[in-house]
Amino acid sequence: MVYDEIVAVERRNRDWRRVHYEQEVRNNPLNYDSWLAYIGLEESAAANKHRIRELFRRATANVPPVPELYRDGKLRWRRYVDLWIYYATYEEGSGGDARQVYEQCLAVIPHDKFSFAKVWLLAAGLELRQGNLKGARKILATAMRTAPKPKIFIKCIEMEMKLGNLNQCRKLYEKYVCWKPQNWDGWVKYAEFERALGETERVRALFELGIQQPETDLRERLWSAYIEFEISEGEFERTRKLYERLLDCSKDVRVWISYARFEAQENHSIEHATMVFSRAARYLKAWGRSQEERNMLGQVWLDMEASFGDLGLKSWIKMFKIEEKSYSISRLWPPDRVVN
Numbered sequence: 001m002v003y004d005e006i007v008a009v010e011r012r013n014r015d016w017r018r019v020h021y022e023q024e025v026r027n028n029p030l031n032y033d034s035w036l037a038y039i040g041l042e043e044s045a046a047a048n049k050h051r052i053r054e055l056f057r058r059a060t061a062n063v064p065p066v067p068e069l070y071r072d073g074k075l076r077w078r079r080y081v082d083l084w085i086y087y088a089t090y091e092e093g094s095g096g097d098a099r100q101v102y103e104q105c106l107a108v109i110p111h112d113k114f115s116f117a118k119v120w121l122l123a124a125g126l127e128l129r130q131g132n133l134k135g136a137r138k139i140l141a142t143a144m145r146t147a148p149k150p151k152i153f154i155k156c157i158e159m160e161m162k163l164g165n166l167n168q169c170r171k172l173y174e175k176y177v178c179w180k181p182q183n184w185d186g187w188v189k190y191a192e193f194e195r196a197l198g199e200t201e202r203v204r205a206l207f208e209l210g211i212q213q214p215e216t217d218l219r220e221r222l223w224s225a226y227i228e229f230e231i232s233e234g235e236f237e238r239t240r241k242l243y244e245r246l247l248d249c250s251k252d253v254r255v256w257i258s259y260a261r262f263e264a265q266e267n268h269s270i271e272h273a274t275m276v277f278s279r280a281a282r283y284l285k286a287w288g289r290s291q292e293e294r295n296m297l298g299q300v301w302l303d304m305e306a307s308f309g310d311l312g313l314k315s316w317i318k319m320f321k322i323e324e325k326s327y328s329i330s331r332l333w334p335p336d337r338v339v340n
Contacts, residue, residue, distance in 0.1 A: 115147030256280035
């Protein structure tokens with residue numbers, strides 16, 4: 001008896017919510033959160049598939065307006081695409097035609113204005129799960145041509161890598177960096193691929209092409225990857241030349257510090273590290289750089305010299321006499337580190 005009452009209460013609550021959601025979506029057909037909640041209610045109530053599919057069709061028929069700018073209305077389009085993905089997932093789980101759902105979704109997105117990489121990737125993933133490699137390749141090829149995005153290139157490369165098609169991977173990487181040469185990550189990933197194949201000279205050529213691009217995003221990361229590669233190869237002289245070239249482009253204090261750390265930690269040369277620090281200090285003073293930068297350099301210099309024990313401290317004292325006018329000794333030589 002109690003169980004029947006509980007069931008009755010739940011049924012009445014479900015009926016009320018159904019009326020509520022129906023009213024909401026009628027008043028605002030573009031409220032995709034309400035559509036998703038409505039569909040979730042019918043799924044939890046074990047409604048028949050026809051009713052759930054009808055709700056999906058009704059919901060996806062309400063296409064949001066294309067915004068003048070990409071950012072305007074982006075959230076609404078994102079929720080709309082999530083609705084399509086939910087629809088496709090439901091169809092795949094219930095034995096329906098998920099492929100058709102993805103095709104309809106891709107057809108309605110205005111790719112000439114914006115696109116969603118996750119839809120292309122999910123559609124290709126469906127084809128792979130169904131053993132249709134040709135179909136997956138076709139989808140990704142269309143994506144790279146219609147709405148190229150880094151994620152799509154990377155997914156396509158990963159797929160070909162698993163199949164052992166190394167030449168195809170190389171071609172895809174070439175398309176990637178040609179499509180967006182200012183993307184530092186593309187050059188780094190391409191170089192890592194060639195390095196894994198033992199193509200050292202190819203790696204260097206790629207890094208050289210990457211750093212020569214006029215508007216590379218986060219160029220310092222590309223330089224950093226190039227430098228780390230040469231260090232890992234044990235090419236310290238090449239590394240030193242790279243640092244000198246980088247200093248021709250940027251004399252940021254962090255570059256000087258990185259250069260000095262390389263000399264101290266990788267090359268194990270306190271003399272070379274001290275020379276770099278000395279050059280940096282003279283440059284920062286001559287060009288009137290901020291006191292904060294000069295203090296940063298001095299503190300790292302002091303810590304590094306101290307890490308070399310007596311040899312480092314003697315070197316610091318010798319060089320400090322040259323640079324003492326550039327810094328406050330109370331900042332660079334704390335009382336607990338004074339050498340008598």
